[in-house]
Amino acid sequence: DQQVKQNSPSLSVQEGRISILNCDYTNSMFDYFLWYKKYPAEGPTFLISISSIKDKNEDGRFTVFLNKSAKHLSLHIVPSQPGDSAVYFCAARAMYSGGGADGLTFGKGTHLIIQP
Amino acid sequence: AAGVIQSPRHLIKEKRETATLKCYPIPRHDTVYWYQQGPGQDPQFLISFYEKMQSDKGSIPDRFSAQQFSDYHSELNMSSLELGDSALYFCASSEQGSLIANYGYTFGSGTRLTVV
Numbered sequence: 001d002q003q004v005k006q007n008s009p010s011l012s013v014q015e016g017r018i019s020i021l022n023c024d025y026t027n028s029m030f031d032y033f034l035w036y037k038k039y040p041a042e043g044p045t046f047l048i049s050i051s052s053i054k055d056k057n058e059d060g061r062f063t064v065f066l067n068k069s070a071k072h073l074s075l076h077i078v079p080s081q082p083g084d085s086a087v088y089f090c091a092a093r094a095m096y097s098g099g100g101a102d103g104l105t106f107g108k109g110t111h112l113i114i115q116p
Numbered sequence: 117a118a119g120v121i122q123s124p125r126h127l128i129k130e131k132r133e134t135a136t137l138k139c140y141p142i143p144r145h146d147t148v149y150w151y152q153q154g155p156g157q158d159p160q161f162l163i164s165f166y167e168k169m170q171s172d173k174g175s176i177p178d179r180f181s182a183q184q185f186s187d188y189h190s191e192l193n194m195s196s197l198e199l200g201d202s203a204l205y206f207c208a209s210s211e212q213g214s215l216i217a218n219y220g221y222t223f224g225s226g227t228r229l230t231v232v
Binding site for chain 2: 036042043105106107108109
């Protein structure tokens with residue numbers, strides 16, 4: 001059962017336009033969400049995160065929006081640049097009582113292609 | 117800046133053999149996570165360690181075991197290898213105290229294991 005879903009395997013966006021990557025989740029215990037960017041043959045690179053107590057977090061060209069009632073989050077990249085072409089993973093973490101080093105649950109990723 | 121170091125980068129083993137993957141976290145990071153990413157799949161959390169103790173367990177097969185040593189490096193031991201174990205194995209590290217501010221685990225570049 002996929003708890004974190006990225007329903008678009010790929011997305012093509014023209015350079016300079018806005019890229020919107022979507023992610024849905026089912027586990028109500030998730031309280032922290034992250035976006036990772038991954039190039040081939042490299043490990044995922046942390047991009048941006050958001051706590052469940054917020055609905056928006058912005059860092060430069062990257063903004064993540066969280067809609068808790070819909071269990072949906074999205075990553076906006078504006079303006080999109082050729083170097084943004086990569087696979088983007090949405091990930092979530094559940095903070096169990098007492099905290100602890102819990103692993104992340106990843107979505108299957110969306111391959112973003114920025115066209116010149 | 118020092119990153120998460122994984123060795124070896126590539127490993128080829130035959131069925132039923134054993135393999136040991138190593139992970140050296142970023143200095144001062146006390147938590148290590150192991151993930152497995154099969155071809156075309158999302159990264160799956162295997163296991164994590166905090167201060168040399170197992171802190172969380174995901175979908176790690178019984179044939180696999182792992183530990184964290186006094187210098188915080190970690191080893192993933194895989195026995196009775198099967199063809200389905202062929203995957204990219206990522207290690208990530210974090211510092212517990214930083215998790216409240218930023219859940220951005222830092223990933224290594226991975227070890228590509230091929231079982232033939």
